[in-house]
Amino acid sequence: MGTSFTVIENIQQSTPQEGLTSRAATASEPTKDSPALILGAVLIIVVLNFAAFHGSLSGYFLADDFAHVDYLKSVFNGNAHLLAKNFYSNWMQTLGTSFYRPFISITLATDYLFWGANPNGFHISNFFYQTLSSVFLFLSLNCMFPELDRRARFFTAFLAAALFACHPLHPEVVSWIIARVDSVCTTFLFLSLWLYLLARQTDGKRANALQMSSLAAFTLSLMSKEMAITLPPTIFLYELVNSSFCRSEKTGGWRARFVEALKATRWYIALLLFYLGFRAAVLGTLFGGYGGSVGEGLQATLWRRWFMEGCLARLILPFNEAVTEPKDKLRLVFKLMTAGAVAIAILRACLSARKNNLKSLPFAISPFLLFGLGWFIIALAPTIQVFDITTTLQGGRFVYLATAPVVLVLAALVFGAGDEKKSHGQVSLLPLLSMALAALFTASYTVLAMHNNRPWCEASRGVSNLRAGVENALEGQPAQMKVAILNLPPHHKGAHMLYNAAMFGVTLKPPLSKTDLTNRVITFEPVTFGDANLIGRTRLRSILADKNLAGAFVWDSNEQRLLPMKDWRSIGLSAPSQTFELAKGDCLLENEGQSVQSPIIDVPSIDFDFLDLTLKVEPTVAGKQIAPDAYLILGWSGATHPIYAPQQEIAQPLKPGVNTYRFSVGELKNWVGEGKITALRINTSVKPCKINVESVRFINADDQIPELSIAPEFKYFIDSNGTLYTSEDLGPVRYDATKIKGAKSVHYEISKPESWFEHYSGTLRDKAPSEKVSDSGKFEQLSSSQAVIPLKALKVPGFYEVRIIALDAQDKPLGYVSNPINFQVSGSYFKKRKTETDARADKK
Structure with a gap:
């Protein structure tokens, strides 16, 4: 039976196979690479890792790392059972998430055992896992497709692993200690894949031992992060592509190949099904992810993050906008390299088609290319909820595994399927071009990775x-x-x-x-x-x-x-001021360097809730309209930061004609932190345009925002962030809506668990009650110093938020909602409530 893909002329003939269940490498093609060559490649991969990420070895703890340091301190101070608890409950027993990652805590505990709270030891381990991932990726790829030209296979595997080693999207995983969840998971995933491929190429007891070792590595990968579920479909895909590329006449049709690939993957599928069942039993869900308002926000932005913000493009052009200037020459180099890889592949395909007189496909194709494209889809699939690579490359960890098939596709384009000689035996220029492009790729990736890693080193110093x-x-x-x-x-x-x-x-x-x-x-x-x-x-x-x-x-x-x-x-x-106004003025903004600046002012930054700008905006050319995506920028300087900076700006959509723009400045830290506002700056994103400043008013909204605070008599713990912790109904609290004109009652509302109202609207200044609530109610009095908010409607322990808003006689909202109170309800509250409910039932 004919094969589905064209076999190029210089492929080594292999021994026929008895389907996929026979050992795929009776020709033992992968073993023909000398140990010295393999060792040399591994050493280069290690050096590339060090060149790209050596700055992280002296880093500090960051973000979620601190939660794990505190957790490990507890573990090593008489609570070792917490480590064991991770094996049959949610990771670290954290509310609002559904993660099963017990092996990660084992790796962290091992670091803490040897290094204590010294961050250097943890960073060495992170570097170790990154390096191992790169090495195992190389070893796995170099074992694939035994009938492919040996040189093409080796160089494709080596270039892919080299680019993975110094990938510019990897600083987050390498430099952020807890992001090792991705590198540890990937390390054991690639190890499992490599051992599987070795087992397929071996007979007897050694094959069985390799198979069992592969399954053990797969188990550790599953216990590190949910991304490990991609291994069985990856192996299945490899078997399909390999059988299609194989020249053996006994490989059968697509249906037979499908069945044989399924058979080859059966133990990994069985282990995956067991994992999913066990996970569902202990966590109550098959898959991981975030709950509460964080999870809802991710769902709401799914399409935008995947297809409208350039996230996918950053897999090829991984530039941090805060590090690399838009006109940096390195950007051009990356574009030219990618175009060069495609050009070499097209050139090789044209030459191969002309020389081989192909009939099944118009060109020779590397099986790595087909496998890489399919693997890329498989590797991205589990990230569907969280996928997001921002302009500063936050979220690069989500695609850590997916970068492997991306660089594999690039390497396959560069080195092709090994059709490197002309019919008369002379060596073509293609190998030289491929090697030169591979060297350029590696050097450029290393340089950019070093640049992208610099902010992580600076962030570590900043926290310290x-x-x-x-x-x-x-x-x-x-x-x-x-x-x-x-x-x-x-x-x-x-x-x-x-x-x-x-x-x-x-x-x-x-x-x-x-x-x-x-x-x-x-x-x-x-x-x-x-x-x-x-x-x-x-x-x-x-x-x-x-x-x-x-x-x-x-x-x-x-x-x-x-x-x-x-x-x-x-x-x-001092008592807060009520209103402050600036004089009128107009200005013609003709170029990017121009803006409207106020005279020197002296305004207390925490006295006002809003700044109202009434502007008349007109185009300078008759008949021309203001661009629909234009926006108005308000900037300021103050006593703390006397010089304007982008961090002291907010924006709103710009509208033509006369409009009043209300900026909610009183809820912004970068505003109130100035102490005194000394000047304002008004700018637009489009030039030229004419701006007439008709009024500038600072508004104190004490008569529009009710007050809500914790009463001094509150007997439970309140942390330094103002969050209170309770095991009873919430109270006493103070509230006051007497300043709200027309107010007749007060509406209170409690958020959903692990949810915060401002997550939905982006502001603390909502003008209406929320639909995302666990419970709500009404106080008939406009003020109280001893109010109690019942929590009987809450179903689960966790963090919540409560706020109030004034209502008129028709129960319509007035003004704005209050500043919220954050609180956590403990599990003991629900146990106590259940005990009381059971007691009442027994009496009946």
Whole structure:
């Protein structure tokens, strides 16, 4: 029977196979590569890893790393059972997620055992897993397709592994300790694949031992991350492509090949089904992912992230917009390299077709190319919920495995199927061109990986500097004195830093700090995830007025250090201003360097909730319209940052004619952290245009936003971030809507578990109740200092948010919602409620 793909002229003839169940390499083609050649390739791969990522070896802990440091501290202080618990429950027993990754905690515990809380040891392990992944990828690929030309197979495998070793999308996995979930999973996945291929090429007891070792490695991969489920379909795909490429006349038709491929994969499918069943039993779900408002947000942006933001293109052009300038020559090099790979493949195909007089396909094709394309789809499939590679390459970890088939496709285009000689025996220029392009690819990937890894090294230094800055601010202060930090840095040029106060708290206590400072630092961060630039003005003013506050600080992302907030004491003690207006003016913006700038002003940054700009915007050319995607940019300078910077800007869509733009500045940390606003700047994204400033008004909305706060009598724990923890109904709390004109009652609402209202709207200043609630109710009184909010409608423990809004006589909302209160309901609340319910039932 004819094969589906063309076999080129210089392929080595192999011994016929008895279908796929016979050993695929009786010709033992892969073993013909000398051990010295294999060792040399492995050493080069190790060197490439070091060249690209050596800067990470001296890194610090970042973001979620701190949760694991705290967890390991508990494990090694009498709670070793927590490690075992990961094998039959949700990973680290975290609420809001569904992950089964017990082996990752074992690797982290091993690091902690040998290194303690020294981050260098953890980073060495991360580098080790990245290097092993690269090596096992090379060994796996070099064992594939035994009938392919040996040189083509070796160079394709080597180039793919070399590019994987220094891939510019890998800094997140290498430099962020907990992102080892991807490298550990991939290491054992590639190891399992390699052992499987060796078993297919071996007979007898050794084959059985290799098969069992492969299944064991697959098990460890499954216990590291859910991406491991891609191995069985990957093996199945390989067997299909390999049987199609094989010249044996006994390979059968497509149906027979399908059955044989299924048979070859059966043990991996069986293990995968067992894993899914066990996972469903212990976690209640087949697959992992995020719940709550985070999960809903991911679902809502699915199409945009996959197809509208250039995420897929970054797999080929992995440039960090915060690192590489748009006109950087390296961008052109990457485009030309990719085009060159395609051009060489087309040239090789044309020459092969002309020389071989092919009938089945018009050109020779490398089986690696077909396998790589299919493998790419398989590797991306599990990331469907979370796939997102931002302009600063955050999310690169999600495609860590998928970068392997991407570089394999590139390598297959460069080296082809091995048709390197003309009919008269002279060597063509194609091998030389291929080698030159491969060298250029490798060098360019290494350089870009080093550039992309730099922000991660800087982020590590930044977190360390932040901790040192807090220690210095509290040094010599009485024990009751505290400091407030308005804006913990969530990231730096795409590198994760600190996403919530709990993460930062770990840095301020042993083993990362000599003394425990966690209760002396006040923060304003999201409980888990969210917009880190949002802040509740009511809580901030009360904290600034606290006599035990030693200082208020903001983090400067450019200088990577803490800056003292100017005039914070006088601002906290003074009564907020009500209204402030600027004079009118007009300006013609003709080029990119022009903007409208206000005169010098002196406005307390935390006195106002809104800034209203009334502008008349007109095109400068008659008949020409303002672009529909144009936007208005409001910038400012202040006492803390006297020079304008992109971090001190917000934007809204720009509309032609006279319009009032309301900017909710009072909820922005980069606004309130200035202490005093000294100047405004108005700009547009399109030029030229004419702007007439008709009015600029700073609005204090105390008469539109009700107050909600925790009463001093609250007896449960309140952390330094303002989150309270309760095992009873929520209270007492204080609320006040008496300033809201026309208010007759107050509506309260509780979010869904692990959900936050601002995740849906992007603001704390909603003007209507939310539909995403667990419960809601109404207070008939407009104020109270001892209100209790019942939690009987809540179904599960977890984090929640509560807020209020004033209602008129017809129960229509007035003004804006209050600043929310974050709280966590413990499992004991639900146990107590069940006990009480059972007791009442027994009495009946």
